[in-house]
Amino acid sequence: MGSYLIRRLARTLLVMLGISLVVFVFVRSIPGDPAVAMLGERATPEAAAALREQLGLNKPWFFNPANPLDAQYPKYMTALLSGDLGTGLKSNIPVLDDLKARFPATAELSVAALLVALLIGMPAGILAALRRNSIWDNLATTISLVGVSMPVFWLGLLLSYFFGVKLGILPPSGRLGTEFDIAPITGFNVLDALLRGQPAAAWDAVRHLILPAIALGSIPLAIVARITRSAMLDVLNQDYVRTARAKGLADRTVTMKHALRNALLPVVTVIGLQAGALLGGAVLTETIFSWPGLGSWVYDAISQRDYPIIQGGVIFAALVVSVVNLLVDLSYASLDPRIQYS
Amino acid sequence: MKKVLLTALLATLSAASAATLVFGGNGEPVSLESGNITDGISILVQRQIYDTLVDFEDGTTDLKPGLATKWTANANNTAWTFTLRKGVRFHDGTPMNADAVVFNLSRWWDKSHPYGFRDQGRTFEIVGELLGGYKGDATAVIKNIVKVNDTTVRVDLNKPSSVLPEVLAAGYFGIASPTAIKKEGAKYGTPASKPVGTGPFIFQSWRTGDRVTLLPNKLYWGEKAKVDQLVIRSIKDASQRLNELKAGTIDFANDLTPDSLRSIQADKNLVAVKRPSFNVGFVSMNNRNQYLKNQAVRQAISMAINKKEIANAFWNGLAVSNASFLPPVLAWANSPKVPADYKFDPAAAKKMLADAGYPNGFSIDLWYMPVSRPYFPTPKPIAEAIAADLSVIGIKVNLKTEDWAKYLQDRNKEPGFDMYMIGWTGDYGDPDNFYGAYYGANASDDINWNPANVETLLQQGRAANTQAAKAKVYQQLHELTYNAAYRIPMVHSNPLAAARSYVKGWTPSPLGSEPFNTISVGSKK
Numbered sequence: 001m002g003s004y005l006i007r008r009l010a011r012t013l014l015v016m017l018g019i020s021l022v023v024f025v026f027v028r029s030i031p032g033d034p035a036v037a038m039l040g041e042r043a044t045p046e047a048a049a050a051l052r053e054q055l056g057l058n059k060p061w062f063f064n065p066a067n068p069l070d071a072q073y074p075k076y077m078t079a080l081l082s083g084d085l086g087t088g089l090k091s092n093i094p095v096l097d098d099l100k101a102r103f104p105a106t107a108e109l110s111v112a113a114l115l116v117a118l119l120i121g122m123p124a125g126i127l128a129a130l131r132r133n134s135i136w137d138n139l140a141t142t143i144s145l146v147g148v149s150m151p152v153f154w155l156g157l158l159l160s161y162f163f164g165v166k167l168g169i170l171p172p173s174g175r176l177g178t179e180f181d182i183a184p185i186t187g188f189n190v191l192d193a194l195l196r197g198q199p200a201a202a203w204d205a206v207r208h209l210i211l212p213a214i215a216l217g218s219i220p221l222a223i224v225a226r227i228t229r230s231a232m233l234d235v236l237n238q239d240y241v242r243t244a245r246a247k248g249l250a251d252r253t254v255t256m257k258h259a260l261r262n263a264l265l266p267v268v269t270v271i272g273l274q275a276g277a278l279l280g281g282a283v284l285t286e287t288i289f290s291w292p293g294l295g296s297w298v299y300d301a302i303s304q305r306d307y308p309i310i311q312g313g314v315i316f317a318a319l320v321v322s323v324v325n326l327l328v329d330l331s332y333a334s335l336d337p338r339i340q341y342s
Numbered sequence: 343m344k345k346v347l348l349t350a351l352l353a354t355l356s357a358a359s360a361a362t363l364v365f366g367g368n369g370e371p372v373s374l375e376s377g378n379i380t381d382g383i384s385i386l387v388q389r390q391i392y393d394t395l396v397d398f399e400d401g402t403t404d405l406k407p408g409l410a411t412k413w414t415a416n417a418n419n420t421a422w423t424f425t426l427r428k429g430v431r432f433h434d435g436t437p438m439n440a441d442a443v444v445f446n447l448s449r450w451w452d453k454s455h456p457y458g459f460r461d462q463g464r465t466f467e468i469v470g471e472l473l474g475g476y477k478g479d480a481t482a483v484i485k486n487i488v489k490v491n492d493t494t495v496r497v498d499l500n501k502p503s504s505v506l507p508e509v510l511a512a513g514y515f516g517i518a519s520p521t522a523i524k525k526e527g528a529k530y531g532t533p534a535s536k537p538v539g540t541g542p543f544i545f546q547s548w549r550t551g552d553r554v555t556l557l558p559n560k561l562y563w564g565e566k567a568k569v570d571q572l573v574i575r576s577i578k579d580a581s582q583r584l585n586e587l588k589a590g591t592i593d594f595a596n597d598l599t600p601d602s603l604r605s606i607q608a609d610k611n612l613v614a615v616k617r618p619s620f621n622v623g624f625v626s627m628n629n630r631n632q633y634l635k636n637q638a639v640r641q642a643i644s645m646a647i648n649k650k651e652i653a654n655a656f657w658n659g660l661a662v663s664n665a666s667f668l669p670p671v672l673a674w675a676n677s678p679k680v681p682a683d684y685k686f687d688p689a690a691a692k693k694m695l696a697d698a699g700y701p702n703g704f705s706i707d708l709w710y711m712p713v714s715r716p717y718f719p720t721p722k723p724i725a726e727a728i729a730a731d732l733s734v735i736g737i738k739v740n741l742k743t744e745d746w747a748k749y750l751q752d753r754n755k756e757p758g759f760d761m762y763m764i765g766w767t768g769d770y771g772d773p774d775n776f777y778g779a780y781y782g783a784n785a786s787d788d789i790n791w792n793p794a795n796v797e798t799l800l801q802q803g804r805a806a807n808t809q810a811a812k813a814k815v816y817q818q819l820h821e822l823t824y825n826a827a828y829r830i831p832m833v834h835s836n837p838l839a840a841a842r843s844y845v846k847g848w849t850p851s852p853l854g855s856e857p858f859n860t861i862s863v864g865s866k867k
Contacts, residue, residue: 032747040380041766042471042779043750044786054465090379091372092463093532101533101550157581165588172585175552178364178573290577292370292551300369305747 008329012322016315020080023314024073027307028061034305038090055089057307076311085315086308088301095312098297103316104187105175106293109216109285110278112209114271116217117224122267125228129236130255140225147222152281156215156288163211170211173290177204212289216281220274227270231263238262264335272328276321363569363845363863366583366595370551370576375531376516376539377450378466385513386596386855387554387574391433392516392539393564395424395443396507400849400856401618403671403771405507409438409517409540419502419805426493430563432519433544440489445520447487447497452477457520462528468514472769474784481784502805504812508770513855516541542567542859552576558859568847568862587612587840593863594841594848596855599719600658606840613843616660616836620669620852622776623717623765625708625728625830626753629790631760633706638698640827643761644684646691646735652727653833656720661835665824668776668816669834671852674809675773675816680824692735703736709753709762713746716837717765724832725763753788762788763832767854773816774803780829781819789828796822842866 035051036043052058056072064071069078079086085095128140164172176182176189180201185192190209193202235241236259244254282295294313301309332339371384376392379385397408410424430438449455450469453476458464466476475482483506486498497506509515522530522538529535533548542564543556554574558567575592577583583595584602588609596617598606606614627634627643634640649663665684666676695703710725711718718724722743729739739761744752753759768775779785783797799819806812823829839850847860 031751032745033751034747036751037747038465039467040750041764042380043754044784045754046784047467047471048751050470051465051467054460055463087463088372089463091532092375092459092528093373093534097532097534098550105551160582160585164591165585168589171591172589173577173579173582174575174586174591177591178362178553178575181547181549181555287578288582290552290575290579290582292549292576296578297551303746 008326015322016319019318020315023311024076027310032305034089034307037305085312088309089306095308099312099316102292102294102297105291106282106295108188109212109291109293112213113217113278114220116213117220121221121224122228125225126232128229129232144222144225147218152215153284153288155218156285159211159215171208175208175291180204212285212291216278216285223270224267227266231266232259235259235263268328268331272325275324279317361569361863362571362573363858363861364573364575364592366577366586366592367574368597369578371554373531374537376518377469377514378464380468380514382854388516389513389855389857390543390556390572391537391541391545392518393541394511394515396511398511398851398853401851403852405511413507419504420499421496422506423494423496427563428493430540432540433538433559434519434522436519436521438540439492440495442520443495443517444487444489446517451484457523459528472509504807505772505774505804508772512769542857543572565859567859572858590842594845596839598838598840600660600838603658603838611843612840615839615841615850617839617850618671618852619834619836620671621717621765621767621835622667622669622831623833625761625763625832626789627761627828628758628788630757633704634760636698638694642691642694643732644827644830646688647728647731648686649684649832652724656724657833657835660838661833663833667823667831668773672773675813677817677820680820688734695735705738707742707760708739709742709759711763712743712749715765716835718763721763754786758788774800777819781823791828
């Protein structure tokens with residue numbers, strides 16, 4: 001287990017180094033100049049050239065014959081290895097500061113979206129499998145299909161308008177009502193509000209989470225429901241389930257203890273894969289719901305060609321996905337005793 | 343459980359009882375450091391925290407005293423003297439005086455200023471653009487910045503300029519506390535710092551990506567704020583800003599789309615607010631194109647586009663279309679010899695095209711912006727309407743677009759775009775800010791037309807002392823550019839804003855943002 005973990009962490013480090021190089025080259029290869037994007041309608045060739053020079057973007061990418069270290073990649077890597085991801089080209093805000101401030105918002109939303117997916121998707125999948133070809137099965141399948149096929153931004157706008165404006169029972173967007181302010185501890189608003197003894201703020205934060213979590217969780221929900229259904233169907237036809245029933249065990253015990261635990265393996269795998277999808281989906285959800293997370297920040301940076309932010313955001317997202325998948329891999333052993341790490 | 347819920351309810355009620363004014367911004371500020379940023383929402387927040395030397399009268403581009411009570415030029419406009427308001431203090435208690443003003447102006451203009459933080463990414467590019475360059479540059483307008491005494495600052499110029507007070511009134515140039523800048527260092531203006539000005543609101547907090555919270559400055563020298571707290575929220579999506587307005591979770595907002603006007607008017611809780619127009623959306627034509635280098639062809643194209651109909655269709659009455667590059671508030675600089683409106687006459691345009699040697703028309707590219715701006719909120723359908731109009735006179739238009747950063751870059755690259763849509767929103771109330779930006783020596787090279795007399799006229803305009811003298815110069819420029827027909831003004835739009843009906847005292851400025859100290863929320867629940 002220990003050596004497996006070390007190997008996996010070493011591999012993750014290599015992946016990170018590879019990604020840092022790929023993203024460095026990629027952002028500079030896409031057409032569009034950061035200096036021009038910063039100047040906007042004011043951009044003239046002369047003004048852009050002067051700004052490019054000020055920002056150090058006119059230096060060679062990898063090697064400067066006059067001064068080998070005075071090139072963009074060596075400088076970037078030297079800073080990166082000391083934990084400095086640079087600063088936003090226009091904002092001058094350290095990328096790490098932005099990541100620290102924004103990641104908890106995205107993480108809180110992603111966790112809420114996963115909860116929506118699991119708390120609704122798994123029971124729906126189990127019910128569909130147990131009542132195969134019944135109205136429940138058809139309903140679960142239809143909801144899955146709708147969840148997968150409805151664009152997140154469209155669902156988000158519908159939810160916001162219907163519940164936020166028409167019914168007025170939930171806030172249309174935002175992360176916290178303007179009447180509250182929560183000094184961050186973990187960065188998770190709900191948790192921080194409770195830790196700070198602000199129950200009203202915690203409740204308000206929960207209310208703000210509901211609609212974006214449903215929008216972001218719609219696709220994982222559909223996938224979890226489908227995977228749970230098919231995994232349960234597979235397991236329910238296994239001999240050991242039939243044996244359990246023959247022993248006279250109650251339906252509930254057979255389903256929850258014998259069938260579900262074995263059906264969980266593919267579901268957990270899907271959850272790991274969804275970590276990346278959630279970060280991707282966060283771009284649209286966060287924009288629609290004015291959610292102050294990573295997604296909309298990186299998206300804006302891409303349109304502005306803000307290289308340090310794009311690089312920092314992509315490396316960080318890759319790190320998160322790698323860690324989540326590592327945790328998923330490690331969880332297999334607790335679900336299936338036959339799995340051993342060596 | 344019941345007790346927790348009750349506590350929560352009581353806390354909510356008591357928190358909500360303070361008079362909080364909530365603005366829905368179209369994003370979050372990039373930075374709160376004055377002189378170094380140009381995006382609209384950064385400037386809007388800065389307008390609450392900082393004062394400028396010279397200010398604008400409410401709802402207009404006319405000048406009024408700000409931190410300077412008086413400003414006078416020497417006989418040939420090569421030195422401006424600003425007399426500062428006495429007794430004004432920054433929010434940190436330090437005095438606003440000539441030292442503070444010289445410190446601010448110098449760090450923007452002098453590339454070697456120790457507190458300019460250029461080695462840590464500061465660029466202050468707006469100073470280079472509006473003031474011709476930085477200390478020591480051959481093109482720079484400013485020669486020297488001098489403290490005359492504790493309440494007087496003189497700015498010496500390399501060349502005559504009558505617009506320096508207007509430029510310094512632009513929202514970019516708020517005067518910040520030197521003590522705060524020295525204390526915060528390079529993090530000044532970021533969410534980790536506390537920006538300090540003399541304005542009507544004091545910075546309280548900036549929650550990244552979410553909101554900036556400000557408190558009223560009880561010692562403000564001007565009209566004091568009428569609310570207990572001002573919150574500026576970041577709501578990027580325009581339809582979501584409208585949703586929030588309708589839900590009552592924000593009190594007022596800018597930059598709504600013209601198609602939401604009817605929905606706002608139908609809601610009894612909302613009031614539609616038309617910001618005075620101070621922009622121009624136009625189509626530029628490139629002299630490098632074999633057809634467009636012909637003046638008659640350009641004029642025929644101009645005549646074939648039904649601009650009024652396009653303005654009606656896509657702006658819902660929130661725009662005017664005329665033959666001027668200048669927005670209506672600067673109409674005093676228009677020439678009486680130029681018709682007020684372009685003549686829409688497809689038959690005459692077709693004949694003109696035939697006379698120019700193209701009876702069967704030709705094929706041409708029209709590039710439209712991939713982003714929405716108040717001067718072109720829906721670029722693609724507008725481009726389609728232009729293409730449809732031009733097809734009537736035999737011109738086949740190929741519609742093209744690309745990523746915005748690349749679009750801005752490619753328009754200036756050889757050979758550039760044939761025809762493309764772009765626009766401009768003004769920084770200050772002088773025609774120079776419009777003509778200079780697109781026809782001046784340092785302007786975009788997208789049309790390949792730089793006649794010497796245009797630059798001469800622009801320099802005469804900048805040097806002219808009175809509005810009447812300026813009008814004479816700019817009228818000539820109007821005639822010249824109208825006849826040349828390289829840039830066809832399509833619209834001057836009124837950016838749409840809206841407020842809850844209890845919001846009183848809001849007078850939107852043509853310049854895009856204004857201090858909110860005049861606003862009250864009397865009957866807000």
